[in-house]
Amino acid sequence: MQQQGGQMPIVSPQPPDILTNKDLLYIQDMLSWNLDAIKKAHHFASVCQDRDVIQAMNRVCQLHIRHYQSILDHLGKHAQTVNQSGGVVS
Template identity: 70%
Template sequence: MNMQQQSGQSPMNFAQPPAFLSTKDFAYIEDMLSWNLEIIKKAHAYASMCQDQDVIQAMNRTCQLHIRHYQSILNHLGKHAQATQMAGGVMQ
């Protein structure tokens, strides 16, 4: 018998994000945004330094991928902020 069954808790549903974001959640999200932004900057810089078109294309694809990740994270935060405001709560 696992710990969740012993304690009577239901398993955590990873398909749905939590109803609120903790300070630790925000710190991790801030890190994710920073990591993606850093990769975007580096990929763009490396592409501008290269002569090989294959490398340039690879760096541009990397840049676009992380731009999409960055935007996805921001969109998620925006939806969370809207849901929190509509519920009359405050973002935590």
């Protein structure tokens, strides 16, 4: 992939240690999507009669709980890193 003028884009070896407002909005969306999926899967498992479907919905629920927790864990690690380096967490 080339930019105008034939120069290659600069690729950072790791993401920056900052979160932009756009990043925060996307993270909020990811948490909302997972929470919505958890609620829907739980609801469908509670109203369904078929044991196979109930088990599938419970697995879906657990999957999204793990994703939700993973996002929170990642944010917690980021907050610890910022606090240890003397940065400001807003």
